[in-house]
Amino acid sequence: MxxxxxxxxxxxxxxxxxxxxxxxxxxxxxxxxxxxxxxxxxxxxxxxxxxxxxxxxxxxxxxxxxxxxxxxxxxxxxxxxxxxHNGLFVIEKEGVEGNPFLDLPTITDQSGNTYFMRxxxxxxxxxxxxxxxxxxxxxxxxxxxxxxxxxxxxxxxxxxxxxxxxxxxxxxxxxxxxxxxxxxxxxxxxxxxxxxxxxxxxxxxxxxxxxxxxxxxxxxxxxxKIKNNNRSLFFIGLISFILVSITLLLMFNTLVVSRLHRLSLAMNSFPETEADQLILPTGYDEIGNLSEQFAELCERLVHSHKELDQTRQQAWFSEKMASLGILSAGIAHEVNNPLGGMLNCVKSMSEHPGDREMHERYLPLIDKGLRRIEHTMRQLLNFGRQEPLQFRKIDVAILLGECLELLSYKLTGITIEQKNGLDREYYVDAEALKQIFVNIGLNAIQAMQNGGTLKIESEMHDSELRFTFEDTGTGIAKETLTHIFDPFFTTKDVGVGTGLGLSVTYSLVRQMNGTIEVESELGAGTKFIII
Structure with missing residues (x-):
């Protein structure tokens, strides 16, 4: 039960x-x-x-x-x-009959009138x-x-x-x-x-x-009477119900629905519309209070967004500086080699000031060395320049080549195989894309300490740019894959990485409405796919 x-x-x-x-x-x-x-x-x-x-x-x-x-x-x-009164007597007439069950059913008066007893x-x-x-x-x-x-x-x-x-x-x-x-x-x-x-x-x-x-x-x-009364009450109630419903509907539309609709439109138009330009419902009731709270929330979001942008820019710039730090050894070598040759030329020329033939032979060498150093410094300045994110039309293939040239200072026993399927300019954020290429390239180089191959492919895929970076390095463990885009997460030794490289890369890709995927197996290399 x-x-x-x-x-x-x-x-x-x-x-x-x-x-x-x-x-x-x-x-x-x-x-x-x-x-x-x-x-x-x-x-x-x-x-x-x-x-x-x-x-x-x-x-x-x-x-x-x-x-x-x-x-x-x-x-x-x-x-x-x-x-x-011992009964009543009524005079005989049509329709009046006697009572046969009485002892004295009739009497007659002296005038001959007959009376029936009742x-x-x-x-x-x-x-x-x-x-x-x-x-x-x-x-x-x-x-x-x-x-x-x-x-x-x-x-x-x-x-x-x-x-x-x-x-x-x-x-x-x-x-x-x-x-x-x-x-x-x-x-x-x-x-x-x-x-x-x-x-x-x-x-x-x-x-x-x-x-x-x-x-x-x-x-x-x-x-x-009850039925008629109930019918009247029913029709009165029906009319009252209709009038009350219409009144409540109008009041509800005016006081609630229309105001919530305005609030919803304001929510949908933010942040495209400035917070102080939003048309919000007013009043001293709950909806009015909700509008005020929403306006305050918008202001806080705008403020937080500005702070987040500043923090993101700082993190981006810090990661750039960290990348430059990693590349500094190769860059120093790239600068020191022509600088040493130029110093020898200057020394020889100072020892033989009258040797015009020597001067004519050494001056082009000094000019070439200086231009080589200038080219290297320009690459560093371009990469380290701090600019706000903005989309413009550029040749992505040339941009990728510049990044690979910058990475070449760190290449030791590493072969780059590049397949380019891009033949025109595209609207992208050049600085963000440059940072993405360098970060992923450095990651691949650091994963191949004993040498290897870095395959880079760029192409158009379903009307979208697609970049693939595949290395033959140490790979990433499965339990680590879910954390590689977390800020400050790193598996490198202390002082080698900041833990912001892939986090910044992920953030930049998302800002350009793109996606980044990673495929890796421990000991079998890693593949990054950016769309």
Whole structure:
């Protein structure tokens, strides 16, 4: 039993959750609000109508019961008056008949007029006929031992009289008939002293229950009134619901939806639109406060973005300087070689100032050495120059060649195999691309301490630039691959790397809306793919 109850609760919870998900997917915030408010108003009004209908029904029944009691007392008073006056006599005329169950049914006066006697039972019956004709209900005297067979009780009346003999004071019941509902009221008739003249011979004593008064009051007219009233209340409620829904919809659109829409547009337009140019909803409520918080957030984001750009530029420049530091040994050798030759030439020329032939032979050599040093320094200056990122049209193949020439100062036992598939200029950020090439190239060179091959391929792939750098170095372990683009992550010895090279490379690639992928296996080399 516990398991079944738990399963039922889970099923009910699942149905409610499914309904909630369906509402979430099918309705907007405005739709959910209208559905929720409509459901609450509808439920409340239906509950109100139901309660009004019940109260009306209870009031009608109470009114009918009170009316039946009043009628019962009035009939008792009438019967008592007739009994205490030993009956009534009505003159003979058409439609007036005698009572064959009386000892003295008729009398005749001296003028020859005939009068028919009316006892309490007869008066009760005739008054009932008048009441029934007026649609006010009917009533009659009934008994378990009737003198007049017409007063024989039906099953309901028989059961009530049995209950009276057992001490019940009255009986009230609601019955449904083809003509509508009726209230059936019954109360006992006690034998009074004035009744003994007629009923003593039937074995009754004073205080005995000789029968009951059965009263029937139709309430179909009240049911019609209740139905009409409920119909009116329903239409009034429907009109009220429509008016309230329209009012709430307009208020919700004005106070919530339109303001949230403006806030959403402002969010979508940021950061393309300056923070102080955003059109935000105003007010002193929650949405107004949210707008103020959003404006403050935009200002903080702009400030943070500026600081991030500065930090990124600093990191980029620092990595450039670090790369230059790594290349410094090869660059120093590249400068020292022609510098040593030039110093020898200058020394020889100073020792033989009059040797014009020597001067003519050495001066071109000095000029060539100086130009070689100038070319090397220009490469260093171009690489170390700090400029903001900007896209411009350049020859990427030439740019890659310049980077390889700069890297050549570190090549020892390393062969570069280059395959160029680019034959025109492209819009790229030259400085960022230069830094990317040098960083990945240095990474490959450092991974091939004992020599190897660096394959570089550049091509157009699906309308996008694609660069592939593949070395035959030591490779990268699988557990390390997921961290190589993390800032300050390095597997090199202390003082060899900053841990920013690949992190800066990844950041620069992302800034140019590109992607960078790496494939590597420990001991089998590494491949970087930049798109």
């Amino acid at each position: 516990v398991t079944d109850s738990y399963s039922s609760d889970k099923a009910q919870e699942s149905r409610i959750k499914a309904l909630y998900i369906w509402l979430e997917s099918k309705f907007s915030l405005r739709g959910k609000f209208i559905v929720a408010i409509g459901a609450i108003i509808s439920f409340s009004y239906m509950l109100f109508l139901y309660r009004v209908s019940i109260v009306d029904n209870e009031l009608i029944i109470l009114q009918a019961q009170q009316q039946a009691r009043m009628l019962y007392n009035q009939i008792l008073i009438t019967r008592q008056w007739v009994s205490e 006892n309490p039972a007869m008066v009760t019956r005739e008054l009932s006929e008048y009441s029934n004709q007026k649609g006010l209900g009917s009533f009659r005297v009934t008994s378990l031992k009737p003198v007049n067979p017409a007063n024989f009780p039906d099953e309901h009346e028989k059961q009530c009289m049995i209950n009276f003999e057992q001490g019940s004071a009255e009986s009230i019941d609601i019955k449904n008939t083809p003509e509508g509902r009726i209230v059936r009221y019954m109360a006992p008739l006690d034998v009074k002293e004035s009744c003994l003249g007629c009923h003593a011979r039937h074995g009754y004593n004073q205080g005995d229950i000789r029968g009951a008064l059965s009263i029937t009051i139709p309430i179909d007219w009240a049911d019609k």
